Amino acid sequence: MTRSQLNSGRKLQPLRAIAIAAAALALASCGSASDEGGKSRDRGPTAVSYVVVQPTSVPLVQSLPARVSAFEVSQVRPQVSGIVQKRYFTEGAFVRKGQTLYQIDPSQYQASVAQASANVRAAQASADSARALAARYRPLVEMEAVSKQDYTNAVSQARQAEAAIAQNQAALRAAQINLRFTRVPAPISGKIGISNVTEGALVTANQTDALTTITRLDPVNVDIQESASDLITLRQSLSSGGVAPTAAQVRLKLPDGSDYGFTGTVQFSEVIVDQNTGTVTLRARFPNPMSILLPGLFVTAQFSQAVDTTAFLVPQQAVSRDPKGAATLFVLGPGNRAVQRTVIATRTQGPYWVVTQGLAAGEKVIVEGAGNLRDGAQVKPSPAKGKAAPRPPLKVQPPAKTG
Structure with a gap:
């Protein structure tokens, strides 16, 4: 063997060593993959937790646009003609019913x-x-x-x-x-506005312009606009059963998103649908001791007109949406198998979905471990912890009678 052949052989030895090492690594990785595949096939049923659902009383809460209006408004006008001798009030102050506002020359x-x-x-x-x-x-x-x-x-x-x-x-x-x-009194108690006349002005009994305006701000009315179609649906639900009327306690959200601290009560509902908007006006009354609610202010009213007595409260983590947008969940079927179910869940209440169709009393809804489940998969079930259980039924209050 020549010296050149010896040198070429020495150069090939490191390349052979690298090739052998790469082959060994490939074999090792294949072996580990096969081992993991075997282990994955031997995992067994997926561990899941469930809650037992029962029908409960769920208020049908609505959020509707509303506008504040004064409880009482009085435009003060003269009953006789003459020269205004004196004004007895401060603009923007609170005046009481019967208090003298102006004195006309007697x-x-x-x-x-x-x-x-x-x-x-x-x-x-x-x-x-x-x-x-x-x-x-x-x-x-x-x-x-x-x-x-x-x-x-x-x-x-x-x-x-x-x-x-x-x-x-x-x-x-x-x-x-x-x-x-000739003594012009305040017809109501409330906040008085700007005086449109001064001392020495001539006023007449038949004039169209008011001397001033008094507005009562405690309490105030809140006019809520509800769609006529929603109102018809509600009345049909009440007549068909499963939905019970309740006292409509109303809460407000102010324009800045904060909650108004007092609750109000619905007084009455209009019997005429607005032809321009297709809505019906519901009027609620609110206390307003701090004069936060001012006439003309736009707010959001949240209230419940009825209670669904056959709905189910399902933890939100149990419900998912399919590609078509339908709500689905898994229930525990016979033989500890997961059964996928399509349900009707159009709104939430706190940490729960309100399910109105698709469930029966006593069914076990899987709330944990359902992320990778398939319909019919074998599972290992266990009861969920207390935080996943639905809250107890609400007491239904009858609607208040209004005169």
């Missing part, structure tokens, strides 16, 4: 009262004279000392005098009322 109306009072006294004097004349004629007509016609005229004049007294008394009362109207 001079003209005081004179009218004095004149009407004098007319009453004159009518009374005339009546006294007419009654006395009729009384004197009565015995004379019996003696035929005066004619019957004269006596009849005297009696008629006495009655006319009595009527004149009544007429003048009515005029006196009208004059006294007009005099009282």
Whole structure:
């Protein structure tokens, strides 16, 4: 063997060693893969946990747009004409019912009262004279000392005098009322707005512009807009059974997303559908001691008009969606096999899906370990921990009667 052949042989030896090592690694990896495959085939049933579901009472909670309106609004207008002498309130302050707001010059109306009072006294004097004349004629007509016609005229004049007294008394009362109207009182209690007139301004009894406006803000009304189709669906559900009416306690979310601290109660529902929006107005009443709710404010009302007494509360981790968007879950079937079930679950309540169709009382819903399950797979079940169990049924309250 030549020196060149020896050198080439020495160069091939490291390459052969590398090839042998690579082959050994490949064989080792194949062996480990086969071992893992064997182990995976020997894993056995998947361990899962389940909860036993029972029908419960679930409120049908809705979130609807709403708008705040004042409980009472009064536009203050003058009842008589005259010059405003004085304003007795501070703009933006709280005024009480009956409190004097403006004083209109009463001079003209005081004179009218004095004149009407004098007319009453004159009518009374005339009546006294007419009654006395009729009384004197009565015995004379019996003696035929005066004619019957004269006596009849005297009696008629006495009655006319009595009527004149009544007429003048009515005029006196009208004059006294007009005099009282020169003091403009607050018709309701509430926050008073801007004064549209100043001292010295001329106001008239028939003017269209209000002197000022008073708004009562505690309590307030909240007008909720509900779709007519939703209302019809609710009434059909109530008539078909399975859904019970309940007292509609309403909560509000303010425009900044925060919760309003007080609850309200639905007072009534309109009987006419708005032709422009296709909605029906429901009015709720809320306490408003801090004047947070202002007329015209848009809010979101959350309330329950009814309670579904046959729904199931299923933990959210148990429900998934198929490619078509349908809600599915696994229940524990015979022989400890997982059975995939399509259910109707259109809304959530806290940590639960509200399932209205697809489950029966007493079924075991798999809540843990269902991620890689297939329909009909063998499982090893165990009861879930307490946190996965649905909450107990709610008590159904009858709707409150409103007058």
